[in-house]
Amino acid sequence: xxxxxxxxxxxxxxxxxxxxxxxxxxxxxxxxxxxxxxxxxxxxxxxxxxxxxxxxxxxxxxxxxxxxxxxxxxxxxxxxxxxxxxxxxxxxxxxxxxxxxxxxxxxxxxxxxxxxxxxxxxxxxxxxxxxxxxxxxxxxxxxxxxxxxxxxxxxxxxxxxxxxxxxxxxxxxxxxxxxxxxxxxxxxxxxxxxxxxxxxxxxxxxxxxxxxxxxxxxxxxxxxxxxxxx
Amino acid sequence: xxxxxxxxxxxxxxxxxxxxxxxxxxxxxxxxxxxxxxxxxxxxxxxxxxxxxxxxxxxxxxxxxxxxxxxxxxxxxxxxxxxxxxxxxxxxxxxxxxxxxxxxxxxxxxxxxxxxxxxxxxxxxxxxxxxxxxxxxxxxxxxxxxxxx
Numbered sequence: 263x264x265x266x267x268x269x270x271x272x273x274x275x276x277x278x279x280x281x282x283x284x285x286x287x288x289x290x291x292x293x294x295x296x297x298x299x300x301x302x303x304x305x306x307x308x309x310x311x312x313x314x315x316x317x318x319x320x321x322x323x324x325x326x327x328x329x330x331x332x333x334x335x336x337x338x339x340x341x342x343x344x345x346x347x348x349x350x351x352x353x354x355x356x357x358x359x360x361x362x363x364x365x366x367x368x369x370x371x372x373x374x375x376x377x378x379x380x381x382x383x384x385x386x387x388x389x390x391x392x393x394x395x396x397x398x399x400x401x402x403x404x405x406x407x408x409x410x411x412x413x414x415x416x417x418x419x420x421x422x423x424x425x426x427x428x429x430x431x432x433x434x435x436x437x438x439x440x441x442x443x444x445x446x447x448x449x450x451x452x453x454x455x456x457x458x459x460x461x462x463x464x465x466x467x468x469x470x471x472x473x474x475x476x477x478x479x480x481x482x483x484x485x486x487x488x489x490x491x492x
Numbered sequence: 493x494x495x496x497x498x499x500x501x502x503x504x505x506x507x508x509x510x511x512x513x514x515x516x517x518x519x520x521x522x523x524x525x526x527x528x529x530x531x532x533x534x535x536x537x538x539x540x541x542x543x544x545x546x547x548x549x550x551x552x553x554x555x556x557x558x559x560x561x562x563x564x565x566x567x568x569x570x571x572x573x574x575x576x577x578x579x580x581x582x583x584x585x586x587x588x589x590x591x592x593x594x595x596x597x598x599x600x601x602x603x604x605x606x607x608x609x610x611x612x613x614x615x616x617x618x619x620x621x622x623x624x625x626x627x628x629x630x631x632x633x634x635x636x637x638x639x640x641x
Binding site: 297298299300301302303304305306307308309310313314316317320321324329330331332333334335394401403485 | 516530574584587593600605607611
């Protein structure tokens, strides 16, 4: 860019380095005639500083559990663990997840994964840990390890693996998935399903393909990259 | 580097790029795209959650559009970039913590670059060169130093 400008044309620039004034000095003849649009650092900072403050504020409020965030993830497998999950309004049924057309995760599955869909109306999770394998490194999200627990409403997960010590209240097993009522999600007709009023799962471990939650409150949020997953 | 002869297409692209906040628009559009990639929840679930679930898609889509508008309609870049930075910050709440932070950072950076961009600027001169030239100017013509400093 700096194509050896002569002294006369740039002699005035030290007077206003980086100032946003568009007033131009008589330099049209010099500088090789190359005049481009440029980012002025001070002008950009006018927006960058408040934006950074707001972003930091959002992160802090989320980490304190004051602000709920929404999640909608799918198409890539990720692991969720929690030492304890308590929920009211629980449903579970089998389903078939379709990946996006030509997804690199499809492999030899033809782009379809058999999953167990679990829906929980209100859930409380203790020591939540969520990790996504990004190839070589893991994105790790942990929350709720302090006194405050992670809470989620309308939590729906499509899992390929689910393990833990479960206890249910008022469970109905063998319903048709299209007649479920407890959590407000209806499955496909003619599929085995179960539902319960309350659920409690200790040492939960799920491998998920999709998660959505209306509102997730994540007190004590930590977002980091790590070599090992959950 | 800049004086190397260039082919027509590359030269034209360079000129086109010089007349708009290229990196700002590109980063904002990329940020929106990244957030959209991280959330591909099936439409049925989104409908179940309702308006909140829809916002998770609406915000990154608008980010993508605004990034493209900054590229193709740079005259309105102030409005686009201010809206873009607000949307980018909003995706923290609606869309997977802003596409797991990455899309949010891209969007905010892009918006700030677009906001700080001004057309028709002096060619960039490195600070050391500028200082050296100022010194040379002072030494050569002391009466001219009054206007510089």
